Amino acid sequence: MTSVRLSKGAALLAVVALLISTVGDEVALVALALRGADRTGLTSVVSAQMLAGLVPGIALGGPIGRIVDRFRLDVVLGVTLVLECLIAATAAAFADGAVLLIATMLFLGALGAVAQTCVMALVPQLFPASEAQLRVNGVMESTRNAGYIVGPLLVGLLTAHGGTGLALAVDAGTFAFALLAVPVITHWLTARPVQLSPAPDPAPPPAAEVDETATETETTGQEPHEAAKGGMRVGLSLLWTGPQRRAALATIVVTVAATSVVNVLMPFFAHEIPGGTASYGTLLATWSVGLVVGPFVLRSRLGDRPTAVVAVGAASIIGLSYLVTAAYLVLWVMLAACLCGGMANAVQNVALRTHVMADCPPGVRGRVGAAYGATLQSSVAIGFALAGLVPAAWARWGILVGGAVALLTGSLGWLLTRALTASAPTDGSVSVPTLQVPEEKAS
Template identity: 75%
Template sequence: MTSLRQGRAATLMVIAALLVSTVGDEVAMVALALRGADRTGLTSVVSAQMLAGLVPGIALGGPIGRIVDRFRPDAVLGVTLALECLVAAAAAAVADGAVLLIATMLLLGALGAVAQTCVMALVPQLFPASAAQLRVNSLMESVRNAGYIVGPLLVGLLTARGGTGLALAADAGTFAFALLAVPVISRWLIVTARERARTADVCDAVAAGADDAVASGSQPPGKTEGGLRVGLALLWAGAQRRATLATIVVTVAATSVVNVLLPFFADDIPGGTAVYGVLLATWSVGLVLGPFTLRGRLGRRPTSVVSVGAATVVGLSYLVTGAYPVVPLMLAAFLCGGMANAVQNVALRTYVMADCPADVRGRVGAAYGATLQSSVAVGFALAGLAPAEGARWGILAGGGVAFLAGLIGWLRTRAVAPSPVPAKDVSVTAGQGSERGTP
């Protein structure tokens, strides 16, 4: 009973820290962008800031993965949050020029990528069962998305009262608060390690098989071997993994094109920018609500199929928006699209975690982040080729490509999905997931 209470306390603390740190991430991004626009008056500086926050997760995936695999992820997370706190506090005091503003965004982007990789590695350690991972990932997704709503609102209030300096100082405080969760996580990791040690005797046969595998030369990579290359190789291993991730890469790139074009589409819709703001808020509401749909029958389906199906719905929502720019229909499409977006994130993250070996979680998590961020960057770059006056056609094209790619991918993942595990064998495979990505 004590162990159960500790687990619940750890979960609540982690969720609270995640909410606060997500608010902090949003506060930093919006406040730094506002300061860049105010102090320099150059759109190129703000654009460079946005790219600086995105690039580290792609370029530094290898080192980040090796660091998380080599050291305890809870310790790495603690150091990362402390550094984020210091960077935000320093930015509040001295980040005025273009170079410092871009450098600050670069540092926070790199530290944020490390923190996300730590979370990817910690969740399977704290919650070994795949069903528990799905529940926790769903809850974290809703909490994270709520932070995306609260963050910009908080920036507006703080900036109105004390400028961007006050907002960045509050941002430093959010990371300091999130640090309080690290000791709780560390204690719970010790508890789970002890519980696994008590049941180690039932795994003698498996351990013997593992020894034979090591003796035959098929041992896993070391804690620092290969970096991003190893992470990508494991991430994309197996026909089902390749079918799932290839679909997600295409749909994310296509919908990222749409995200860039939507502001230009605002002038063509009834109500203009006011309705555009309502649409964005509706999508955010969908992001918060979406994970709760995984508590029913949807949550019992293979996570690979669910993630691809959700990506298909996202593409369809944009396709409907471009084809029929009628306010009630667009609101319904954006609500469904936001919910599907959140479901896609939860299902895909759980799918990647489900059968990832413990000693390579950092590298696989970094490869996962780099893959998705690369897809977003490709979409942003492609959007720059579309003319502003043709925004509606670009949205139709992006939504159509995402919908068709998702539909084809959904059929493909259903075809390669493994057969359900018989009821009598469920206890043997608990915690491994019903859909292994490796052959």
């Protein structure tokens, strides 16, 4: 009974903390962008801020993964939240010039990447069963997406009454509040009985191998120091292990790049929408509603379908939704497409994250999580760069092409992933090969 109470209490607090910290991430992003536009008047500064928030997750994936694998997850998460709090508070008072604004986004982007990697490593540590991971990832995805809705609204309210300084001060408070989850996570990690640890398909090691090292791993959630050798290369090699995993990830990389092009072009497409920018805002809000609702639909409809197949299928639906949005300029059709697209977007995130977590060895979860984040962020960056080649007047055609590419790639990837899954060993809702750490590459 103690373990059940710990699970429910820690899960609830972790979700609340995630919501609060996600709101903080969005408050920081929007408030710093507004301050950059207000204090400098240069679009190049705001653009540089956005890139500064994205680059650390790509460039620092190796060091971030090693840090998460080497040290206790609760300690790393706690230190990260403290630093985010201090940086946000400092920015509220001192970040005025372009250099300081960009530097602030750079530091917050790096710390945000660390926090996300910690979460990816924590979920399988605290919820070993794949079904439980799917449920928890679904709740966390809905919570995170709710934060994306609340954050900008909160910034607008705070900025109207106290400027961006007040918004950033409240942002610091959100990170401080999220620290309340750290002691509970620490207690859960140290108090969790050994029998709640993962029970993967491979046979357990001989009794002679279960010594103090195994005990340390169970209580801290980490492998010994030597296990943290290697960085992004190890994470990427494990992330892309197996034909099914490669097929799924390759499909996601292409579809994310294609839809990232669409994301950049959508504001230029706004004047062609019936109702103009007001309707455009409604479309964005509808997509956000789909992001929140999607994981709950996944929980009730997934059944025993393999998560890799679900993730790739959702990618094709996202492409279809953008294609319909640009092809049929009828508001109710566009709203329906955005709702479905948002739901598919959330389902893709949950299913893919669960698929990556399912068979990841405990000692390399940080590096695999960092490699996963860097892979997706690189795809987004490629899409942003490609969008810069499309003339603004061709925005609608660019959206049509991007949606079509995502739909076609997702459909072909779905067929391939489904065929590979049918020939792979199953493990409930997850069908993936068992990962082995490449010792020769980990030095």
